[in-house]
Amino acid sequence: MGDRPRRPRSAADGPEFASLTLDRRRFLVLLGGAAALRALEPSLAWAKRAATLPALQPWSLPAAIPAHPIEAARALIGAAILAPSYWNAQPWRFEVDTGELRLLLDAQRTLPLDDPDQRFAQMSLGAALENLLVAARAWGQQPSVRYLPWGTTSRPGSSLVVASVTWQPGDRARDRLLHSALTDRRSNARSYDGRAITMPNRSQLLAQVGEEARVHWLEDRSDVNAVADLVHDAVRVVMSDRAAQAERRAWLRGSDGDVREHGDGITSERLGLGGPAGWLSGRALHPQSRFYGWGTASMAKDMRDLVRSSGALALLTLPAPSEAGWIVGGQAYERFALRAATLGVAQQPLSAPVASLQHRAILARRFHADGEEPLLLVRLGHAKQPSPMPRRGVALVSTYRTS
């Protein structure tokens, strides 16, 4: 049978043929679309999630203060929020009101059972205030601060106003060295290599703490080990309050990714927990878990080992309690931490021996600071610098009013 010559297709072939071509084309387009959709699924899911993630603050600062007043306030707030905070809870809010910048305590971000007098929250705000002042001075401004301008108690339905700041151009830039450390400072929970802090570095660190607060120093091995034992015992006492632990655990994140998703909180690794308390922190640090006793014992041991690895220990105190004591104490700690960053000295603040009332007085005695009010124990040494911890961005923590 011979091949019949093919006839070119024409409209006379009828509607079936035309619609068949179209259907096939549409089918292929749809098929391609479905395949592409499937391939993109993970990134689309990510994009959907990204839309609900908090905007994170970049760890960088402008070289100079912006000319526009609102942008200037934004830049100052950007410097403030790089400050350390208890559990990385970032308990701050900022109100910019025609040339005045107010720093407020965000009560939703405090730990009422764990930190009932809000000392650690107010110290965190003090650290943020100091960052803001350092940035303003380094940018050639002359800032002025009013502490607790509306008193020590927050009015019903409103937040505690911790400080009000105004600024005007100054005659010269100051605090440039500390400013250079705003983006480099870290709380370093790694094990330190035991090397001592040199005398010149020690003098530089001690010089940062002004009149309102004091700093005491221990570096003798037997003293460091004795404080390490005290920290061990204090951690056990603090962790024995299971209701407060439930509160703390709300800020404990499972991974660095979780911290980025929330824009706050901390991982067990960044608290320095390497043993079972670290590997199983999800369970072992859950106050209802049957592994809780094991978790707290492991955490206390980890903290003892970390303190033992230190080259020196510093205790920050207030000579006497004062209204704005915790705020100025937080400022003093931040200057100390920023100076440490410029010197390449690692530091980690430890709150447990201050949080435990029974250990607070023993701690003061160990540092020959009887009668003073301990604010924070700080361990110092040398270790690799960790990566920066995420911060919720300026837009999420500030409001602006212009008249």
Ligand SMILES: Cc1cc2nc3c(=O)[nH]c(=O)nc-3n(C[C@H](O)[C@H](O)[C@H](O)COP(=O)(O)O)c2cc1C
């Ligand atoms: C008042 C105060 C108390 C703190 N207490 C502890 C502590 O007991 N243990 C600890 O590992 N970090 C402590 N920190 C450090 C925070 O965990 C740290 O600032 C936060 O996770 C953000 O990390 P960064 O300091 O590296 O930016 C404290 C910080 C402040 C301001």
